[in-house]
Amino acid sequence: MKPFIYLDNNATTPLDPRVLEAMLPYFREKFGNAASRNHRKGWEAEKAVDLAREQVAAMLNAGAKEIIWTSGATESNNIAIKGVAEMYKDKGRHIITQATEHKAVIDPCQYLEQHGFRITVLTPDRKGRINLDELASAIAEDTILVSIMFANNEIGTIQPISEIGGLCKGKGVLFHTDATQAFGKVPIDVEAMGIDLLSCSGHKIYGPKGVGALCVRRKKPRVRCAPVLHGGGHERGMRSGTLNVPGIVGLGWASEIARREMADDAVRIARLRDRLWQGLSERNEEIFRNGCADNVLANTLNVSFAYVEGESLMMGFENIAVSSGSACTSASLEPSYVLRALGVGDELAHSSIRFSLGRFNTAEEIEQTIGQVSATVQRLREMSPLFELAREGLGLKQTQAFSR
C-alpha cells in the first residue's frame, strides 16, 4: 500500500495534537456548563471560554467581547446575513454579495430574496477578484450589507478586503466577510480592514469540527444582529444554546497556535505549493492554473488537466486526497459554479483538481504527488477520445458536434 497523502485541507484539516491535548480535560473532569455561575465546575468552564475568546480575538485584532461562539462558519454566515437583514430591514432591504461565495452565504441571501430583499450578486474577474468600481456603483440608498468572502475555498483567491472595508465605511454600509479559509492562514485585522462582521470555523485551522465564531464589532459602528436561534440568551442574545466548551477550547488553541506559526507555515507551504505546480507543469502539457497566482492563499492550487475528467483522475491516484470541480463529483451533475463564474469553460471545470496543502504536508509527499498525478494524467489521456481528437487537430469544441 502506498502511504496516504492528504491534500484536501480546504475541506477540513486534521486536528493538531496540541489542540486535542488542550481539549481533553473539558471532555473529562472539567465538564461544567459555562453558564453555571454558582459553582467551581461552571467557573472552570467559563474561564476556559474566556481564554478562548481572547485567543480568537487576538487573531483578528478584535475585542474578546466581540466574539460570538457558533457551531461553525455556516451558522456564523447565517447569523451575520439573516441577523443583520432582520435587524436593519427598516433601514433598507438591499444586500450585495458575489458569485463565488460559499453556499453558506449564497443560500441565506437567496432565502432573503424570497422574503422581500433585493440581492445583487457581483461577478468576479477571471482571477476571482471583485471589481471595486462595480461594488461602489452597486451600493444604493437602501443597501444595508455587503458580504464578500476573504479567500475562496476552491481557488484560494484573496479579495481586496481593506479596500472593500474602506468603501463600505465611506458609504455607511455594514461589511461581512466569510473568512473561513483565510482565518489562520493570513493576517487579519478587523479594525484596520474595516470589517464589521467576520465568520470563521474551527475545523479549517487544525481545530475541531462543529465549532466556529462570528466576530460582531461593538464600535464604529456597534453592530446589532437578530438571533437565528432563540433561547436562553447566551452570547449577547445573538446565539442561544449551552456553549460547546471542549470545542471552544479547541478553537481557541487552534487560533493561538496559528497566530504563532502562521508566518512560518505560510512560507513553507507556499514553497511546497509552488514546487507542486512547477513539477506538474514540467511533466504535463496543457494544464491550466485556475484563479489567481498572486493574491492567493499559500496552500491552494487549482489545476485543470485538459482532456481528462476530475473524478477519474482522483480515482487514479486514490491514495491522494484532493477535490475536483467536475460535474461527476457533484450530486447535481453541474460543474463547479465557482469556476463557471470565473469564465472557465465546462470542459476545463470538468477537468479540475483542487490541491489544498496544510501544516503537516512534507516535501516528500509533494514529489510523490507530482509523480502519481502525472502518471494518471498520461494513462487517462491515452484513453480519452478528446485527447485523440485534439491530437488529430480538432479542438475540444468540435467534439460537441458528435454529442446527441
Add this chain to the structure above:
Amino acid sequence: MAYSDKVLDHFNHPRNIGVLDKNDPNVGTGVVGAPECGDVMKLQIKVDADNRIVDAKFKTFGCGSAIASSSLATEWIKGKTVDQALEIRNTDIVRELALPPVKIHCSVLAEDAIRAAIQDIKEKQTASAEAATGSLSES
C-alpha cells in the same frame, strides 16, 4: 462513496482501449456525449461477414463509472452478433457494476455508444449495398 470492486477492476485494468480504422467498411464508430455532465464516449466495433462483432475498442472521457461502463460494454459485445448486442440494456450494466443512482447515466451512455456504433456499421452496409446495386444496374 466507495466504488464497487468491479468498477475499480475495469478502471484499473480497462479492457479494449484503443482505436479501429474508422474508414474500414467493416468498422462502425459511435461517439456519444452525456448532456447531463459532459462525458464523452467513443466505441468502435468490427464485424465479420455474418455481422458478428469480432473486435471492439473504446475511449472515454468521464468518471471511473463511465470508463468501467464502456470497458464492460466492449467486453460483452465481442463475439455477439449486432442484433444480440442491441439487446444489451443499460440496466444490465448497472447491475453488473453495482452503479449507484447518480451514475446510472454512465450506463445509459454506454448503451447509446453501442447503438451508435451499430447504426454506423448498418449505414455503411446500406451505402455499400446501394453502391453495389447501383453499379450492377449500370452495367
